[in-house]
Amino acid sequence: xxxxxxxxxxxxxxxxxxxxxxxxxxxxxxxxxxxxxxxxxxxxxxxxxxxxxxxxxxxxxxxxxxxxxxxxxxxxxxxxxxxxxxxxxxxxxxxxxxxxxxxxxxxxxxxxxxxxxxxxxxxxxxxxxxxxxxxxxxxxxxxxxxxxxxxxxxxxxxxxxxxxxxxxxxxxxxxxxxxxxxxxxxxxxxxxxxxxxxxxxxxxxxxxxxxxxxxxxxxxxxxxxxxxxxxxxxxxxxxxxxxxxxxxxxxxxxxxxxxxxxxxxxxxxxxxxxxxxxxxxxxxxxxxxxxxxxxxxxxxxxxxxxxxxxxxxxxxxxxxxxxxxxxxxxxxxxxxxxxxxxxxxxxxxxxxxxxxxxxxxxxxxxxxxxxxxxxxxxxxxxxxxxxxxxxxxxxxxxxxxxxxxxx
Amino acid sequence: xxxxxxxxxxxxxxxxxxxxxxxxxxxxxxxxxxxxxxxxxxxxxxxxxxxxxxxxxxxxxxxxxxxxxxxxxxxxxxxxxxxxxxxxxxxxxxxxxxxxxxxxxxxxxxxxxxxxxxxxxxxxxxxxxxxxxxxxxxxxxxxxxxxxxxxxxxxxxxxxxxxxxxxxxxxxxxxxxxxxxxxxxxxxxxxxxxxxxxxxxxxxxxxxxxxxxxxxxxxxxxxxxxxxxxxxxxxxxxxxxxxxxxxxxxxxxxxxxxxxxxxxxxxxxxxxxxxxxxxxxxxxxxxxxxxxxxxxxxxxxxxxxxxxxxxxxxxxxxxxxxxxxxxxxxxxxxxxxxxxxxxxxxxxxxxxxxxxxxxxxxxxxxxxxxxxxxxxxxxxxxxxxxxxxxxxxxxxxxxxxxxxxxx
Numbered sequence: 182x183x184x185x186x187x188x189x190x191x192x193x194x195x196x197x198x199x200x201x202x203x204x205x206x207x208x209x210x211x212x213x214x215x216x217x218x219x220x221x222x223x224x225x226x227x228x229x230x231x232x233x234x235x236x237x238x239x240x241x242x243x244x245x246x247x248x249x250x251x252x253x254x255x256x257x258x259x260x261x262x263x264x265x266x267x268x269x270x271x272x273x274x275x276x277x278x279x280x281x282x283x284x285x286x287x288x289x290x291x292x293x294x295x296x297x298x299x300x301x302x303x304x305x306x307x308x309x310x311x312x313x314x315x316x317x318x319x320x321x322x323x324x325x326x327x328x329x330x331x332x333x334x335x336x337x338x339x340x341x342x343x344x345x346x347x348x349x350x351x352x353x354x355x356x357x358x359x360x361x362x363x364x365x366x367x368x369x370x371x372x373x374x375x376x377x378x379x380x381x382x383x384x385x386x387x388x389x390x391x392x393x394x395x396x397x398x399x400x401x402x403x404x405x406x407x408x409x410x411x412x413x414x415x416x417x418x419x420x421x422x423x424x425x426x427x428x429x430x431x432x433x434x435x436x437x438x439x440x441x442x443x444x445x446x447x448x449x450x451x452x453x454x455x456x457x458x459x460x461x462x463x464x465x466x467x468x469x470x471x472x473x474x475x476x477x478x479x480x481x482x483x484x485x486x487x488x489x490x491x492x493x494x495x496x497x498x499x500x501x502x503x504x505x506x507x508x509x510x511x512x513x514x515x516x517x518x519x520x521x522x523x524x525x526x527x528x529x530x531x532x533x534x535x536x537x538x539x540x541x542x543x544x545x546x547x548x549x550x551x552x553x554x555x556x557x558x559x560x561x562x563x564x565x566x567x568x569x570x571x572x573x574x575x576x577x578x579x580x581x582x583x584x585x586x587x588x
Numbered sequence: 589x590x591x592x593x594x595x596x597x598x599x600x601x602x603x604x605x606x607x608x609x610x611x612x613x614x615x616x617x618x619x620x621x622x623x624x625x626x627x628x629x630x631x632x633x634x635x636x637x638x639x640x641x642x643x644x645x646x647x648x649x650x651x652x653x654x655x656x657x658x659x660x661x662x663x664x665x666x667x668x669x670x671x672x673x674x675x676x677x678x679x680x681x682x683x684x685x686x687x688x689x690x691x692x693x694x695x696x697x698x699x700x701x702x703x704x705x706x707x708x709x710x711x712x713x714x715x716x717x718x719x720x721x722x723x724x725x726x727x728x729x730x731x732x733x734x735x736x737x738x739x740x741x742x743x744x745x746x747x748x749x750x751x752x753x754x755x756x757x758x759x760x761x762x763x764x765x766x767x768x769x770x771x772x773x774x775x776x777x778x779x780x781x782x783x784x785x786x787x788x789x790x791x792x793x794x795x796x797x798x799x800x801x802x803x804x805x806x807x808x809x810x811x812x813x814x815x816x817x818x819x820x821x822x823x824x825x826x827x828x829x830x831x832x833x834x835x836x837x838x839x840x841x842x843x844x845x846x847x848x849x850x851x852x853x854x855x856x857x858x859x860x861x862x863x864x865x866x867x868x869x870x871x872x873x874x875x876x877x878x879x880x881x882x883x884x885x886x887x888x889x890x891x892x893x894x895x896x897x898x899x900x901x902x903x904x905x906x907x908x909x910x911x912x913x914x915x916x917x918x919x920x921x922x923x924x925x926x927x928x929x930x931x932x933x934x935x936x937x938x939x940x941x942x943x944x945x946x947x948x949x950x951x952x953x954x955x956x957x958x959x960x961x962x963x964x965x966x967x968x969x970x971x972x973x974x975x976x977x978x979x980x981x982x983x984x985x986x987x988x989x990x991x992x993x994x995x
Contacts, residue, residue, distance in 0.1 A: 194612075194615075194628075195615055195624075195625045195626070195627075195628065196615055196616065196619050196625075197612045197613065197614070197615035197616025197617075197619060197625075198616070198798075199612075200607060200609060200612050201607075201608060201611070201612070202607065204608070204630070205601075205604045205606075205607050205608070206604065207604070208601075208602055208603055208604035209603065209604025209605070210604075212603050212604060217602075218602045218603075218604075219602070219631070219632065219634075219637060220602075220629065220630065220631055220637065220641070221601070221602065221628075221629065221630035221631075222627065222628065222629050222630075223611070223627065223628035223629075223630075224626070224627055224628075225626065227626075230626060230627065233648075234627070237644060241640075391605075452887070454869075457873075458869055458870060458872070458873025458874075458878070459866035459867070459868070459869030459870035459872075459873060459885060459887070460866070460870050461866070462861075462865055462866030462869070462870075462887045463865060463866035463867050463869075463870045465865070465866075466864075466865025466866060466887075466889065466978075467865075467974075467975070467978075469940070469941050469942070469974055470942065471865070471889070472889055472890070472943075475865075475889050475890075476889060476890040476892070476893060477886065477887045477888050477889045477890055477893035477897070478866060478885070478886070478887035478889075479884065479885070479886055479887075479897070480859070480866070480869045480873075480884045480885035480886075480887070481884050482873065482878070482879055482882050482883060482884045482885075483879070483882075483883040483884055483927075485883070485927075485928070486883055486884035486927055489926065489927075490884070490886070490897065490926060490927075519896065519897060520890070520892075520893055520896075520897075521892070533876070534876050534877075535876070535877065567874075567876055568874070571873075571874075
């Protein structure tokens with residue numbers, strides 16, 4: 182298998198109510214296994230459209246895998262199975278064993294067994310059934326004229342589990358053709374400057390820079406003819422050149438990496454947020470187990486809170502303004518003392534759309550860290566879009582903590 | 589025009605790196621204008637694939653609109669225009685006026701004019717050019733055999749603006765065939781119970797319940813033969829039956845509706861968050877102008893913070909545990925007093941994955957409000973998935989405030 186088409190079925194996809202995340206996940210899963218998705222089709226719950234898309238896919242030369250998702254549920258608009266039955270002129274078989282497992286699932290959670298439950302346990306005579314651990318509808322694997330067709334439910338959690346359970350892919354080794362390095366705290370052009378020579382002198386590898394709100398991801402890929410060993414050497418060289426900016430080469434988020442580090446070092450964190458308004462705290466507490474290293478935060482949106490809870494001096498605010506290096510430092514110190522934490526971070530800035538001036542434009546932000554009786558404070562002029570400003574600012578704050586404790 | 593096909597072009601879409609949000613937005617835009625998207629195709633930046641998808645779309649009967657996005661940029665993998673030129677055996681024309689506008693854009697922001705800029709100002713001889721206000725690539729409108737083909741860039745902000753500017757759609761009236769009521773604080777089955785009779789006795793309207801983490805959206809639609817007046821009466825009846833649960837019938841989020849209300853009533857809000865860890869604060873401060881009604885928050889993840897900053901009694905925590913009605917009440921009172929706000933909300937619960945017990949399982953949460961010297965506290969057993977728990981809990985908190993101040 183090397184060329185695939187994905188067909189997603191569902192009126193809700195075509196009407197724009199639901200974003201098609203399945204197609205994207207499947208593409209990415211297959212890519213890692215060296216199967217190229219050359220086409221994606223989305224059709225509604227209509228017999229004619231399903232047949233038309235399937236014919237298109239089956240008749241395309243070179244295609245040897247078709248993945249179909251959606252329309253397997255128990256309601257009247259779920260017609261995928263019926264359409265396929267007619268298309269292949271075949272019959273339904275009931276998977277009795279699976280049906281009894283399904284029924285017992287409902288009994289276990291004290292739910293009434295739905296009337297039409299048996300429809301969820303049928304599969305086509307020309308197919309192999311695929312169990313659905315996270316839902317009810319059975320999937321199917323059909324082989325037709327050297328084309329393998331997988332038929333899966335549209336619910337993402339069910340579909341993903343079934344793809345991962347599928348024998349079809351188990352035999353395919355991960356190709357290690359791609360490798361992503363996630364960096365923070367450095368601009369794309371600066372990264373490029375550092376890596377320029379290495380990239381130019383290694384034409385067997387592709388390097389793509391993907392900037393995002395956390396930083397820049399660097400995606401490396403090797404040509405098929407190049408060995409994994411050489412690729413590994415190339416990765417190593419690239420990593421070495423930009424060492425400290427790398428926070429992850431896995432799916433881990435910045436806050437997860439930071440959380441682990443804080444936990445390992447047994448450091449307790451506190452946060453004082455003004456313009457970021459809770460985003461840093463939210464990110465930190467998104468991570469399970471955050472209570473091990475996170476004590477708490479003060480969101481000091483109003484200046485009185487800065488003074489009253491964080492003990493920022495009235496004079497400091499009056500003299501330098503609430504958005505200033507000095508206030509950021511005092512906020513960080515204030516929250517550290519009041520929470521008795523080991524390290525703290527504070528933000529004060531102007532996220533907009535109001536509040537900017539010539540001297541202090543929208544986008545300006547100061548981020549301060551207090552650690553081991555030292556202050557680190559940095560000034561940034563970030564984009565003036567409120568949402569983007571807050572998102573980038575929170576990631577910078579997380580990364581600043583990471584860099585400080587990594588020293 | 590009534591039947592459309594959307595073709596999105598780009599390797600990044602097929603490789604799963606980018607989620608195809610364009611297709612979904614276009615579908616929704618067309619649906620509101622009574623144009624049905626019967627198919628969506630996604631192909632890579634490959635001549636063969638683009639041609640194959642275009643032939644498929646053009647040759648489909650009943651289709652009279654094709655929207656193509658992507659592949660119009662200036663880099664070597666943007667080949668859409670070249671492929672179309674060959675497909676229609678036609679030539680390029682340079683839009684000199686547009687080109688000079690483009691160049692002056694670069695001059696204005698002090699950027700070097702890119703070498704291949706003129707490629708961005710070309711269009712096909714058989715097309716009408718479509719200006720791109722938010723970017724560089726010119727779009728095109730081609731009419732071929734009664735099928736209108738729109739060719740637009742893949743960058744969402746550019747594409748959307750160009751669709752909205754397009755004369756083609758300006759003549760189409762919004763059909764008012766759909767109406768969405770957003771509710772919070774009531775379960776889907778309870779809503780259905782209340783609306784059951786009304787729905788059953790009005791077969792000319794469709795009613796769909798769409799549960800989400802804020803509550804349940806109710807989507808009403810009318811059959812084409814039914815007048816807008818009758819639809820409007822039906823909307824009114826439905827609204828009347830579930831009045832207080834409705835928070836919006838527009839794109840407004842719960843936190844935006846709440847913000848406006850707080851502002852109108854001149855009420856200042858403060859928040860004490862334990863398990864929600866900053867999400868409520870983040871949502872409140874996502875709204876521009878939140879500083880008018882939001883003072884600040886204390887994220888009391890650690891019990892010491894609850895005691896020290898929020899003045900929760902040590903005895904209350906010892907006697908009832910940190911996750912209790914009593915502690916929630918004291919947290920709400922504490923944050924109200926320390927911030928001198930008019931109203932406050934507090935959360936304490938168990939988001940998991942650890943910390944649950946038989947008596948207090950994962951998912952349990954208490955949410956308290958302090959307003960006009962009164963406490964309101966509610967207990968919820970929410971899903972045990974950490975992310976979902978936090979998301980739902982924060983929305984419940986926002987809605988509780990909304991309901992209290994609406995009284």
